[in-house]
Amino acid sequence: MSVYYDLYASGNPQKKDEQQPLHARVIPSGTLDAKKFIELVSKSNGFSQATIEGCLQAVTDELQHWLKQGWIVEVGELGYFSLSLKCDHPVMEKKEIRSPSIHLNKVNLRINKKFRESLEPLPLERMESPYRSNGNPDEDKCRSILMQHLDEQGCITCVDFTRLAGISRYKATILLNTYLEEGIIRKYGGGKTVVYLKR
Structure with missing residues (x-):
């Protein structure tokens, strides 16, 4: 089965009078929710849905535990999870801000090279979205x-x-x-x- 994509011009208000290059964007086939994903994994591997759900929850709990302690965590061949932070306001000097003014920005995932390579070659097919x-x-x-x-x-x-x-x-x-x-x-x-x- 192919991954369908379409080409879109990127909007750039600074250069609105110039022709913009086209960018490829995947046309989503949909969204697999967690329940459906677990069901599919169960069918393809023979593990019970309860076992898979329990393992996923255990991995999630352990991942949260170590991220909260500042670790970068590698999860199998998926990749590395890490945290990024943000300040409440622009800071020029270190003395201008204290810890309560710094918050979690997002959880980053750096995909493992082997995982990414396993997706190649990607069977692509262009279509009008x-x-x-x-x-x-x-x-x-x-x-x-x-x-x-x-x-x-x-x-x-x-x-x-x-x-x-x-x-x-x-x-x-x-x-x-x-x-x-x-x-x-x-x-x-x-x-x-x-x-x-x-x-």
Whole structure:
């Protein structure tokens, strides 16, 4: 099975009068949620779903434990996890800031070279993205894209909806909240792990 991609011009407001180079972008086949992924791993390896879920939870717990102590953690052939920090405001001198003003920025994953090489050669095929939009798609089209994806994949994240519908994150959030109020979708999880499912 091929990985489908389309070509997009990158927006550069500094050079809006100049032709911009095209960039390849994967057209997502969908999103595999954790439950479906565990089910697929179980079918391909023979381990019970409960065993896989337990192992994943144990790895997650141990990873969090060591990251909180400042370690860089290698997880199998996947790669290395590490933390990055951010300051509350721009700092010019060390004495200008104290520890309470420094927070976690994000968790980084540096993919292992062997893992990356295992994906090559990538079977690529170009196609026109069905989600490409030349303007701001109307709400009926966004709703149709969302429901089609939920019928096929079962769940969706805000980021996926943004990409598939070709709209801004702000617009996607407004629409998802509208659909929640209308009762056509429901929300599962919290924070950055929220996914939306068909009610």
